[in-house]
Amino acid sequence: MNFLEAIYKLTYNTGMAGDPCTVHYYRNLLGHRSAKGPVKNAYRAYKMLYYTILDAICVILFMDKLGSADISDVTLPDFSQMTPNDSIQWLNSICQELVRKYFFENAEDIVEEIRNVLENPQHEENYWTSSIENGRFKCHHCEKDYKRVSSLKAHESGMHGVSLSNPKKKKEPSSDELQDYILMLFKLTMLLRNFDSGVDMGDGGRCIRSAKYELPIYHKTNKIKYTICSIHTTALSSGLLNPDQEERFIANRFVNIQGGKNNNIALDEYIEMLNRDTKASCTGHKTKDSILKHAKEYLQNNLKRLVNWVKRISSSSILCN
Ligand SMILES: [Zn+2]
Structure with missing residues (x-):
């Protein structure tokens, strides 16, 4: 959510409603009315809006790579003659070129x-x-x-008249600002998608690597806490911990509470959920005395939930890191 908020800061401007190809323009065009106000109040709505635009950009880049925006003008390989593996290989090789060209080419060395x-x-x-x-x-x-x-x-x-020149390299602004904007949108949303699907799949390695890419974005949008957190995560996973702890740190980041493939959620999000539930079940008891008086109820409530949870885990074969 915080990363999307940073992306929003860099790419969203409600004053540009009339400017074609901006996120806000597409929001109005597509009727994504639920994407409004602060990102934290409409996380899913904003995410779906950005993902929809990302999908469109990917399709356009892909068609462009094939040479035409019209599918009937394109000569595709004969998939019926290919094995499923070869078809995927063909798809992957094109995607790889696209990522290399539009994501990594001309990428700045941020450090x-x-x-x-x-x-x-x-x-x-x-x-x-x-x-x-x-x-x-x-x-x-x-x-x-x-x-x-x-x-x-x-x-x-x-x-003393000391003057040291400060040769700050200013990047030449490119003449096509719209393309720059769309490419920025592409890169940022790709990072979010990469992280997001990494969490779903319980892929700790991918999520840890993602922190390196998120770092400059947090820095640029003044999210100090998350900037520090990204440095912390990267440092811990790149040599500060001993190998055992490092493996645990990378692998043990998710929990699957609903079962099924790719349904992991981040442990910190899970903690937030428990936290919220606990607060909800404790409402009305603000003083130490009244909390202690009702402690048994909370404990029983939460114990019941814990037992259910353990039962659910042990009864299904869950991919659970
Ligand atoms: Zn002096």
């Missing part, structure tokens, strides 16, 4: 800048932090020191 700073002691960013003493940044030319780098910068440039 290039920070890597340059860390690997090169002579990098000018390091000039400002090289004079740190007792937590204060000392001027390179006189005795003054400052609590913040920005103050030191102002002082050195004002008093």
Whole structure:
């Protein structure tokens, strides 16, 4: 939900209702009236809207790859002569090219800048932090020191005429802004879909890898808590934990409470559900005394639920990580 909220921040603008090909335009065109207000109040409605648009983009890219938007103009291989495996191979090979071209090509190296700073002691960013003493940044030319780098910068440039060029690479804006927008929509919604289906399938590895891609999006949309969480998840799964713990951390993220294939939900979402249920069953008892007085009821309620749950798990062969 938070990732979709970040995507929404980057791509949704109700002021652009008249602009064809924006998400809000498609929402009106398709009559997705339930997608309104904050994302957290209409998560599923927004998700279906974005997925519908994603499907359309995928179909268009696929048809474009085959050379025409009209299916009757396209020569498809003769599937009746192919084994099911070969057909899937054919489909996969085209999809692979599309993902490579539209998702990964021209992708920015998001940590290039920070890597340059860390690997090169002579990098000018390091000039400002090289004079740190007792937590204060000392001027390179006189005795003054400052609590913040920005103050030191102002002082050195004002008093000593220090000016370091800041060669920030600005990306040339492409001339086709609509295509840029649609491609951004494609990439962002693909990430969401990838994560979402990873959860459904209980694919911990995929969800963990997804955090790396989510990180810059959270950063860009000022979701500090989730930025930190992405770094935390990636770090824990990439060497901080010992191998046993790492495996458990990656595999043990989901639970299947309804049975059947691909019906997993994330453990943190499950906790939210339990939390909500518990709060609902405890309403009216706000003080310690009254909670203790009714503790037996809660316990019995929740025990019943737990027993039912265990019964359900053990009675069906559930794919449960
Ligand atoms: Zn100075």
